[in-house]
Amino acid sequence: MRRRVVVTGIGAVCPLGNDAVTTWQNLLAGRSGVDFIRGFPVDKLRSDIAASVKGFDVGKYLSPKEADIYGRVTHLSLAAAVEALREAGIAPIQRAPAADDEAAEGAGAAAGSTAPAGGLDRTRVGCLMSTGMGSVDIFEEQVGRSAARGPRAVSPYFIPGVMPNGAAALISMRYGLMGPSYNLASACATGTHSIATSVLMIEAGEADVMVAGGAEAATRLNTVAGFGNAKALAKAVDGDPTRASRPFDRRRQGFVMGEGAGALVLEEEQHARARGATPLAYVAGFGMTTDAEHLTRPHSGGLGLALALERALARAGAAPDVIGYINPHATSTPQGDAAEVLALRRVFGERLARIPISATKSMMGHLLGGAGAVETIAVVCSLRDQLLHPSINVEELDPECSLDVVRERRQVDLRYAVKCSAGFGGHNCALVLERA
Known part of the structure; x- marks a missing residue:
């Protein structure tokens, strides 16, 4: 094990x-x-x-x-x-400072003990x-x-x-x-x-x-x-x-x-x-993949991110139907959001429309290298408190995005959640987190 x-x-x-x-x-x-x-x-x-x-x-x-x-x-x-x-x-x-080295x-x-x-x-x-x-x-x-x-x-x-x-x-x-x-x-x-x-x-x-x-x-x-x-x-x-x-x-x-x-x-x-x-x-599973297609644009069909999600679920020993919440990458770009929905649909199928989703970036923008960490913290808080934060500014849901977007804070009974991230270069990473 x-x-x-x-x-x-x-x-x-x-x-x-x-x-x-x-x-x-x-x-x-x-x-x-x-x-x-x-x-x-x-x-x-x-x-x-x-x-x-x-x-x-x-x-x-x-x-x-x-x-x-x-x-x-x-x-x-x-x-x-x-x-x-x-x-x-x-x-x-x-520790005591290293007096002989100003830089x-x-x-x-500093110099000091590393004993337990x-x-x-x-x-x-x-x-x-x-x-x-x-x-x-x-x-x-x-x-x-x-x-x-x-x-x-x-x-x-x-x-x-x-x-x-x-x-x-x-x-x-x-x-x-x-x-x-x-x-x-x-x-x-x-x-x-x-x-x-x-x-x-x-x-x-x-x-x-x-x-x-x-x-x-x-x-x-x-x-x-x-x-x-x-x-x-x-x-x-x-x-x-x-x-x-x-x-x-x-x-x-x-x-x-x-x-x-x-x-x-x-x-x-x-x-x-x-x-x-x-x-x-718990961090129950993770998946890491690469689109290998374009330097800045995500895979048009969301294939790389979908593979990362599948690997994260497999590593966690969790079937797609047990996921109760998704915190997506969701940058608010036309191409990026569309590709991510396709990736999620590849993994979760028709059930995707019934899985609550909320985008942390709607409130704090895109923290680039810091985004995935702060958004994972939000997922940890959701699992701990059994609450989902809303997505703001979803005034008219894109017809291509048939999602259960959380508009107001929501009480849930949540055991498993997913966090997705994608970066320039086609780099994808997905986490499966579980309630402690």
Whole structure:
């Protein structure tokens, strides 16, 4: 038998809240985190809206020097991981700074013991806290410095600050985690892939505990320009930015860029129970596939995502007819939503029209590499509380999408749920989660 994997902690920083509790409350209430962009000029952009994290205080997590070294995506990642680890009952370790290495001290490195504490062997704990794009803000800033003042103006911390694995390294150093730790990038499937890969590591015995998730903080002038010029972004509807993200709606026009981070503590079930941790849900199965067809467009028939769903169900030992809820990728793009419905129909057949579906992105936009992680947290909360959050802005359901879209929070008797993600490059990942 495979080792069963449970979720023992969740943490989120996103447009709907700076912790998982607030995020879940706002999802249930159907609130939107989308607003107009105010951080840079938008007059020449094709879209002037985004979903941003508000009121985040990095000083709660990093010293001023550390905050300058790391990019915003790493700030958000650390905050989400701290919350998840705290809920799981895993504390940071106390270490003395490495006084002979100023750069290492600023980056958070230190010397200390890695001996088991409180029944936790930290050599058996890893971290796949990932990002699809990395510290875009640091990269832009340092390239700008070089262009304006010459290469000697580039910070010596540029490389550690911009590297995508910075968050995984920082979290591992903070908590003394010596198991598998790195960054996994698969565009908008990054967070979900990190969860699936972490489950695989625990099942294979490579780790007992993994911090898994994804993050993105890439709402910058050039990224918004790039997505906008590709005609992928939505605009405010009748002047209202909160109505722009509308998965499965007939008037959907594109996705809304968002930023944020989601982290989950995943743990072998008996290991969790032995140290007194409370399981929030099981990750019962996963499937990972590739469309192998187009760099940015999903498979027109949804074949790759359907295969990922079938593999996730098979691994979970769950038939399609036991799934009681689907949290889809649902970006609000015309092609993407249509292809996803075809994929779901391949797997669930006519029953699809009777399975409740709600799109988290309708309220917080598309967090790119962080989307799958935060949306998986929403599924964990649904299983824990037996509540489904609504999809907002579904004013007229697309006739091609015959779905049971949840319009208001719904009480359910839910045992199994599915989370789907897809990313540029044709990368697909699906999870089956089970009530604890």
